[in-house]
Amino acid sequence: MSVIIISPNWHWNGALANRARTDYIALHHAEASSCTAEQVDQWHKENGWSGIGYHFFVRKDGKIYRGRPLDKQGAHVYGMNNRSIGICAEGKYSTETMPDEQKRAICRLLAYLKDCYYPNAQIVGHKEIGDSDCPGRNYPLEDIKQNYRAYAAEKEVDEVSREEYNALAARVEKLEKQQDTMIYNYVDKNMPAWAHEAVKWCVDKGIIQGTGDGLGLSNTKLWVCVVMYRLAKYIAKLVGMKV
């Protein structure tokens, strides 16, 4: 289970109190269709609070930001801050529909928090432990509570797409049974179309180099190029960079 958490360099107004216990992981929405963690921090400072009141903020694109330190009290459920941590989703889920990317990120974060920190904490919506409509009637609260592990696990093989992953796995399996005799040069008209983009990328990045006779790529080597290329795209997507 990999979860990438972006940690902004927050400046707290005043000291943060330690939290006594963690009985609940409370789910919230920002009640704003589009906002950043920095904006939420600013809004909460305008309330006279120390800074962003949630422990995590998850954007619609699935990027996860750390708010309050995990062992400190948040400011997110009146009267329950000494017993709970808070995860807020960008969006207005009284009317909007949550993007899959964001839902999966919240599920990965929940699985990580349950596995590594709070196995006994109960996942709840803000409205279940406080006087509020949060996180909004369209927030997939029951779906996330019941299925967060399945969504979290699904994402492990779905970073490019499930179809691509299955096709890749099937080809690798088939290749293992083949003789490694097919040789291609760059860009050989006989080279299969599925390999062109990846081989070009590997050449452009200097990962593979040709000789006067070309690249002499076997079928297996083509697949190594494809796997490297997809891995690079996958990692770049995780950290929000372009390949």
Ligand SMILES: [Zn+2]
């Ligand atoms: Zn809330």
